Amino acid sequence: MNHRTTTDRKVVKPTPAELMEDTGTGLDYGTRPDRMVGDLTATDRFYLRSHAPTPEVDAATWTLRVEGKGVRESISYTYDDLWQRYPLVSLVRTIECAGNRRVLFGAEVGRTFAGTQWGRGAIGTAEWTGVRLRDLLEPAGIAPGACEVMAEGLDEIRARRPMPLAKALADDTLVALAMNGEVLPADHGFPARLVVSGWLGAASIKWLGRIEVAEDPIHVPWNTEDYVLIGPDFPADAPARGPAITTLPVASLVELPWPALLRPAPQIVRGRAFAGENRIAAVQYRIDDDPWQDALITSPVTPGVWVRWQFRWHPEPGEHTIRVRATDDQGNTQPDSTPWNELGYLHQSVLAHPVCVEPPAATARSEANV
Numbered sequence: 001m002n003h004r005t006t007t008d009r010k011v012v013k014p015t016p017a018e019l020m021e022d023t024g025t026g027l028d029y030g031t032r033p034d035r036m037v038g039d040l041t042a043t044d045r046f047y048l049r050s051h052a053p054t055p056e057v058d059a060a061t062w063t064l065r066v067e068g069k070g071v072r073e074s075i076s077y078t079y080d081d082l083w084q085r086y087p088l089v090s091l092v093r094t095i096e097c098a099g100n101r102r103v104l105f106g107a108e109v110g111r112t113f114a115g116t117q118w119g120r121g122a123i124g125t126a127e128w129t130g131v132r133l134r135d136l137l138e139p140a141g142i143a144p145g146a147c148e149v150m151a152e153g154l155d156e157i158r159a160r161r162p163m164p165l166a167k168a169l170a171d172d173t174l175v176a177l178a179m180n181g182e183v184l185p186a187d188h189g190f191p192a193r194l195v196v197s198g199w200l201g202a203a204s205i206k207w208l209g210r211i212e213v214a215e216d217p218i219h220v221p222w223n224t225e226d227y228v229l230i231g232p233d234f235p236a237d238a239p240a241r242g243p244a245i246t247t248l249p250v251a252s253l254v255e256l257p258w259p260a261l262l263r264p265a266p267q268i269v270r271g272r273a274f275a276g277e278n279r280i281a282a283v284q285y286r287i288d289d290d291p292w293q294d295a296l297i298t299s300p301v302t303p304g305v306w307v308r309w310q311f312r313w314h315p316e317p318g319e320h321t322i323r324v325r326a327t328d329d330q331g332n333t334q335p336d337s338t339p340w341n342e343l344g345y346l347h348q349s350v351l352a353h354p355v356c357v358e359p360p361a362a363t364a365r366s367e368a369n370v
C-alpha cells in the first residue's frame with residue numbers, strides 16, 4: 001500500500017472555508033453548523049478526523065482478514081466478496097467525534113485542552129451502505145469464549161479500537177462500502193470502514209484492514225490512554241488511565257455561526273440533537289431569561305441518528321442568547337456543566353449561543369423613502 005506523496009495535502013477532498021472549519025492540523029476539518037442542509041450531511045462537507053494522512057488503498061488487491069483466538073478459522077474477504085456475496089444494508093447513522101466542542105469545553109473551564117480544537121462541527125450523518133459486521137464474523141466460526149472484536153486500519157498509525165462481541169454483532173454495526181449513495185470517498189475510509197452506531201467516532205475505524213476476535217480483553221492506546229476519561233470523577237482501571245468512551249451523551253447544536261448575526265424579522269431557528277445509542281425525547285430552548293419552551297422535532301427519531309429541531313422567533317434588535325437543552329429517552333438532559341476530564345471529551349453542556357440582532361435598518365430606510 002502506498003501513501004500519497006505527490007501533494008503536500010494530507011487529505012484528498014477539498015475543504016473550502018465556506019463549508020468546513022479548519023482546526024489547523026491539516027487532517028481535521030469540522031462541518032460548519034450553518035452549512036448543514038438536509039437530514040444527511042453531504043460528503044463535500046462531512047467532517048474529517050484522521051490521525052494520519054489518507055492512505056491510498058488499491059481495492060483490487062485489498063483484503064479484509066478476520067482472525068484471532070476468538071474464531072475457529074481465519075477468513076479473508078476481497079472487495080468483490082463484500083459487494084457480491086453478502087446482503088447489502090443501507091442505514092442512516094450519525095458519527096460524532098468524542099472531542100467535539102472541545103474549544104467550548106475549554107472556554108467553560110478556563111483552559112485550553114490539548115487535542116484537536118473542535119468547535120461544534122465534529123458530527124455528521126450519512127446513509128451508509130455495506131455489509132453487517134456480523135455477516136463477516138459468523139463464517140469464521142465465533143468461538144464460545146469470544147468476547148471482544150477489534151478493527152484495525154491501514155493508515156500509518158494502524159488505528160485500532162476494540163468493542164464487546166455483542167456490539168460487533170448488532171444489527172446496525174456495519175462494514176460500510178458506500179456513503180450517501182457513492183463509493184466510500186478516500187478520506188472517509190475507502191475501501192471499507194466500520195460504522196459503530198451511537199459510539200464515539202473513533203470506534204468507526206476507516207481503511208479497514210483486519211478484524212481480530214479475541215477471547216480476552218484487548219488493550220490498545222485507543223482504550224487505555226486516548227479516548228478514555230481521565231480525571232477525579234473517573235477511576236483508572238489499569239492498564240487504562242480511565243474508563244474507555246463508548247456511547248455518546250445527549251447534546252445539541254444550533255445551525256447558526258458563533259456568534260450569529262440575525263435580522264429583526266420573524267424567522268425559524270434550526271438545529272440538531274444527538275444522544276448516541278439513545279433516542280432524543282425532547283428539545284427545549286430558551287431566549288435570554290425567558291422561560292424554557294419546547295422546540296419542534298422535525299425528523300424521524302432513531303437511536304444512533306441525530307434529530308432536527310426548530311422554533312419560530314421574532315427577535316428584537318440587540319444582543320441575545322439562545323440556549324438549547326435536549327433530553328434523551330433515558331431521562332438524561334444536557335447539564336449546565338460537563339464533568340472535567342483531562343482530554344476534554346464528551347462536552348455536553350447547555351451552550352449560551354451568542355446572537356446579535358441588527359437594528360431594523362432596511363425598514364427605516366424604506367420609511368425614509370416614502
Ligand SMILES: Nc1nc2c(c(=O)[nH]1)N[C@H]1C(S)=C(S)[C@@H](COP(=O)(O)O)O[C@H]1N2
Nearest residue numbers: 047048049050051097153159201202205206
Ligand atoms: N483508521 C482510522 N480510522 C479512524 C480514524 C483514524 O485516524 N484512522 N479516526 C477516527 C475518529 S477519531 C473519528 S471521529 C472518525 C471520523 O470519521 P470521518 O473522518 O469519516 O468523519 O473516524 C475514526 N476512524
Ligand SMILES: [Mo]
Nearest residue numbers: 097098201202
Ligand atoms: Mo474522533
